[in-house]
Amino acid sequence: MARIVALTGATGFIGSVLRQRLLHLGVHVRALSRHSGGSEDATEWVHGGLGDIDALDELVAGADAVIHCAGAVRGASSDEFNQINTEGSVRLIESARNAGTCERFLLMSTLAARYPGLSWYASSKYAAEQQVRSAARDVAVTIFRPTAVYGPGDREMRPLFEWLLRGWLFTLGESESRLSFIHVEDLANAVLKWLVAPEAPSGTYELNDCQQGGYDWSSIAAIAAEIRNGPVHQLSIPTPLLRGLAWFNLYFSRLFHRAPMLTPAKVRELTHSDWSCSNGPIQKALGWEPQILLSRALQERWF
């Protein structure tokens, strides 16, 4: 077991769950935060961001393992994504490498990195994967590419699941598009398996909830219909309308200096036709298997 684990993104949705799970395991968690103040638990907080080399050096000093979960998931330009997701990741691996104690480094990438041309986000995460690997030298780098992550604490998918269980499914893109999901607790289990593995595997691994071939919109509607014992109406949002809203949102976000989630680039991601993936390689490397299918999470309102 690692003695000190350095964690980034610990204030975010996935990172908060990881931090709790690591503390529960008895790990010494040292976490990066841009906010002042900390938490009333055993976390050792380091104040700073991914642009602050001193903070990164302090974060990784003496750490055996680094879990890099910080990232920009919204932004108004490719530069905003690149500065945080690519350049920030490279700065962190360089600090970890220079510290001399870090044996393993986990980069939380995304399934979107499969298609770097799709969006600013996808391209910045793909570049991070490449550049972290080439800067790592003798630090073992593992890359996780989870699909859409949901669970308690998530604010993006929760409203959609709530509408779904009220009988309304908002669909995007083609009716036969393949989607996939993973519950945040299953993702955290995979990270813990990685941490305690005798050797960190050096691959790039996709992770989903094990639904073979993913879901199409109709299968999601059918799951919800069974749970609520009533009809689920599919409401298709036309892509040109979505694109128009995205341009409008991007324009106003730039005007008011805000980081938007819905942009034309994001629309390309959202309407992509195939987000199915396979857990085969990570199951083989770490013996990890997800436990929570979407149907169970919806049934138990575990999101």
Ligand SMILES: NC(=O)c1ccc[n+]([C@@H]2O[C@H](COP(=O)([O-])OP(=O)(O)OC[C@H]3O[C@@H](n4cnc5c(N)ncnc54)[C@H](OP(=O)(O)O)[C@@H]3O)[C@@H](O)[C@H]2O)c1
């Ligand atoms: N959620 C998903 O469906 C999903 C799917 C695949 C991959 N991922 C990846 O998983 C990671 C975490 O995602 P999430 O959903 O948990 O996002 P989130 O809730 O938005 O959290 C992002 C975290 O990154 C931190 N962060 C952002 N910019 C930073 C900077 N410049 N310096 C230091 N910290 C910074 C945030 O800190 P502040 O609190 O200071 O803002 C926050 O802790 C991301 O790398 C994302 O690409 C997410």
